[in-house]
Amino acid sequence: MNTNKDTQIDEEQLAKMRHSAAHVLAEAVLEMFPEAKYAIGPSIETGFYYDFDLPRSLTPADLIILQKRMKKSVKRNVPITGEQISKNEAKKIFAKQPYKLELIDDIEGDTVGHFMHAKFEDLCRGGHAASTGQVGSFQLTHVAGAYWKGDEKNPMLQRIYGALFATQEELESYLTAREEAAARDHRRLGKELDLFFLDPISPGSPFFLPGGTYIYNELTDFLRELYVTYGYDEVITPQLFDSKLWKTSGHYDNFHGDMFLVPIDEQEMGIKPMNCPGHCVLYGHTRHSYRELPIRLAEFTRLHRNERSGVLHGLTRARSFSQDDAHIYCTPEQLHDEIAKLFDMTKEIYSVLGLENLTMYVATRGKNFIGNPKDWDVAEQLLMDSVKNAGFKYEVSEAEAAFYGPKIEMHLKDALNRSWQLGTIQLDQAMPERFNLRYISNDGSEQQPTMIHRALLGSLERFIGIYLEFTAGKLPFWLSPTQLIIIPITDKHIDYCYEVQSEYKQSMINAIVDDGSERMGAKIRNAQIKKIPYMFIVGDQEMESNTVAVRTRNGDDLGQIKREDILATLIQLKQTRTIELIANTSEKQ
């Protein structure tokens, strides 16, 4: 039930409230620091922020003070008014505000918006609540550094973030949800479930424990099955290449800062950040007929990128990672169908994983690019048509393409609503040109193939990270490192447990026996914490009737089930890669 039915707040109104709260925040900051320089303060998805140039760094205590001052301003409930004024007039008003002066010059036209409430005035395009009393419920959350105009060459300002919602209830539920999201953080789950860890001895390079490795291998097994049906050939290429290769590919000029370069004897070599140049060498190693095309080369080997220290983030942003990478070499005529197949494959993969909420972006040519602009235009249009034909909605991200071609990006959000790019499909005419790749056409002439770079899950590390957050660690049966734990009620049931376990091992289901001296309740609790999909409880009754008592990690008690029946069910669950656990097998019979 909506408690405020008289005041249904839509997104637009909410944005106005958030933007107004930013003004109230700036007012409070200026009261506290009269010499403060203020920059910009927009509304964002869950609230607002405002950037300031201040004489000292803010502390958490400052936020409490600022919030109190803001609440006072809200209580005074003064009207927020605005008007258009001439740029000259505005420059007088903001004479001591360098950031505002710069913004005035940036704005097109002769006039700018001038908004004020009480004594506070701001340069602003508008969109406000009527008064400070109508900004909703908010809380200042944190301070962070942010470059002026988002450019790292500019000075760094202090950005104060606030959460804001129409009602106190919504604000509180947002703040609670944020706290709960921490429990789904893949870095935390990685520790709790013994999947992986990171050690300062190699920053940004995860150690995969047996459990994490199991997930990784199950994913690649799944992809390899699809590679058979979709006609891919898996290859393995070197890790380390003479810098000549990176100069040919263009990486040396465009990706230099992100590469690990090492001197070896008299030459410089580079550890591969991508597989494409190696695949081009492999393609160019032999002559190809048009009859062989498309050639689809897949590779899972490790890539290394020298990510700047401040951006590393668990599995989702690592220096060492691998991709479900492949490069497709085809004729221009085949391009359209190849891309359509890629979307079929994408849909197949993501539907098995239960991820239906991919956001697609088409990224267009940026400042750094190789090749000619006309080819880019054609390629960009082809991608937009293809993604539409595949039934996906998409957005355009201007100037976000890789340097060698436009791309489709598939994004998903993590537990804290941060968006990450997973899969990508990229078109490339430039690299075949640079590597002088050819195929013999049906008229005997040499032609240049088109190249598609594609990774559908993207980085496997990043994917595993995001997927852990999506599932809160309750992985589907087939991806669970431990699928089944068998719990004896007393020691005399242990032999029977091991007997059951050996059946499962033979069927390639990962079952363990908890033969410790704890009580059954404690063992169940531990299994629950480890999010093991199934628990079999075994006591006298089960031994006598040749059954096991089945319980799921969701707390469902399925009762006693014949050993052969539940085994068949679980084998099927694994083979079909079913996402949900079977809550009650009796319904099936």
Add this chain to the structure above:
RNA sequence: GCCGGUGUAGCUCAGGGGUAGAGCAGCUGUUUCGUAAACAGCUGGUCGUGAGUUCGAGUCUCACCGCCGGCUCCA
């Protein structure tokens, strides 16, 4: 890389100039139990690293490293 925060046992954290602590985990016993924590004992730390201040430094200063939140950059 930049701004801010932070670093004490495997994990979560207390201790803020004067003998390094708790819970959980681990180990050893005891307990043999029917669906989310049995009991007892024991082990475990160059307090991120290095300098400095001090009679004395987890504690104060500085530098470096890692991590966390942003910014920038990207799968």
